[in-house]
Amino acid sequence: MTLAYAPDAPLATPAIAQVMERLGLRMTFAKDEEIFCQDEEADLLYIVVSGAVRTTRLLSDGRRQVGSFYYPGDLVGLETGDLHRFSAEALCDSTLLVVKRSAVKTFAGDEDLDRALWQATRRELERTQEHLLVLGRKTACEKVASFLMDLAQRDRSEQIALPMGRQDMADYLGLTIETVSRMLTQLQGASVVEFDGCRRFRVTRWDALERLAE
Known part of the structure; x- marks a missing residue:
């Protein structure tokens, strides 16, 4: 194949x-x-x-x-x-x-x-x-938003896979795992993204996610 x-x-x-x-x-x-x-x-x-x-x-x-x-x-x-x-x-x-x-x-x-x-x-x-x-130039929320936007642009499906865990995200973004979890909760609370379990999400407000990721 x-x-x-x-x-x-x-x-x-x-x-x-x-x-x-x-x-x-x-x-x-x-x-x-x-x-x-x-x-x-x-x-x-x-x-x-x-x-x-x-x-x-x-x-x-x-x-x-x-x-x-x-x-x-x-x-x-x-x-x-x-x-x-x-x-x-x-x-x-x-x-x-x-x-x-x-x-x-x-x-x-x-x-x-x-x-x-x-x-x-x-x-x-x-x-x-x-x-x-x-x-170097983004806040914690902007870092997590940029990360999710990159995944969403690659996947382009309604339900986007998140193959890495919170610790992987933290070690990539230079944050603590607690901060990553808090930012994900904040983005979901603002209806920017919606999580289906820990390893799958969908973007509910593309405009808001794009603004944060810029």
């Missing part, structure tokens, strides 16, 4: 996509299972087929920073250096397509691999810039 890649996925060259589908091995990972670890050799590439992935980095004082979240169609683990800067774990039961970087280089060629590296670097820079803006 051909993968349906997300519009903003950093996998931008058809040659890379074809190699991944031709040579890649499908692997399943259980919730919270490690996919690769921080400072491990980056000799494998991954595409999320189903589920979701988070990248994390442990700081010197033992705190955890969530770097980003990846969804079906996203390419994970394409580094410009030889080592992974972050660890990656499955947020939920997930399937990934895995292939050796050397195989991609052999079958796609240096030019396509270099192009994919550039595209991945560009996309990760955009992710980092967006993340820095959220961390």
